[in-house]
Amino acid sequence: MLFEPTRLVAFILAGLVLNLTPGPDTMYVLARSMGQGRAAGFVSALGICVGCLFHIAAAALGLSALLATSAMAFLVVKWVGALYLVWMGVRMLRSKQGPEAVRELQPASLWRIFRDGVVTNVLNPKVALFFLAFLPxxxxxxxxxxxxxxxxxxxxxxxxxxxxxxFLAGVAGAFGGWLRRNPRFAAWQQRVTGGVFVALGARLALQERS
Known part of the structure; x- marks a missing residue:
């Protein structure tokens, strides 16, 4: 056997606790689910899943070690990711916010939501460092x-x-549907979602290497 049973159980339990801890990925899925419903939430979760595959492969090939030892590499990836998140948030905050305008807003395509989920996860160096520190x-x-x-x-x-x-996408998507049926709440939600993305970008930019 590749894994000793008790060690594997300990890994699963530790992983569950870490997954339950709110972070950028959780906030991204919640924001997308409340903005466009369950389908958008599921697709954003899938995008994050694919982004994690990149980190798994990169860690296996040594990129995570590079990020852990090279301050310059960490800063480059961190700032690219932070700017991308802020750009998405500002774009949403600058959209028309009146009740009538909200009805005219065109939702993002599922492909775009998936892509943003992948990019958001891939450009977060903390994920790479997490795999390097936790899995070994x-x-x-x-x-x-x-x-x-x-x-x-x-x-x-x-x-x-x-x-x-x-699971979070399903719950948040159901609640988000009620918000979207009320134009004023929908306009408020648009601002909140944009603010979430800006906050995530700022949070990533302020993170220090550990």
Missing amino acids: QFVDPSRGSPGLQFVLLGLLFDVTGTLWLA
Whole structure:
């Protein structure tokens, strides 16, 4: 067996606790779900899932180690990600906000929502550093290929996290539907969603290397 049973159970429990902790991915899915409904929320969760696959592969190939040791690499990825989030938020804040204008707003395509989810996750260096710091604690070289164990644990964490985000998308999407049926609340929600993206970008920009 690649994994000792008690070690695997400990990893699953630790991963669940980490997934339940609100973070940028959770806020992104909630904002999209409340803005356009369950489908948009599910697609954004899928985009984040794909973004995590990038981090799993990058960590296995050594990119995470580079981000952990190179201040310049960390800063470049961090600031690109932060600017992307702020740009999305400002774009939403500058949209027309009146009740009539809200009815005319064209929702983002599912492809665009998926793409934004992928990019938001990929450009967050904290995710890469998380995989580098968390997963190796549960890898046992005496049980087989460390690289294979790393990838399998990463996929397990990604799947459980995606299931949790999909659940949140379903709940937030149902509540968001009521908001969208009221134009004034819909205009308010548009501002809040844009503010969330700006806040996420600022939060990412202010994060320090650890």
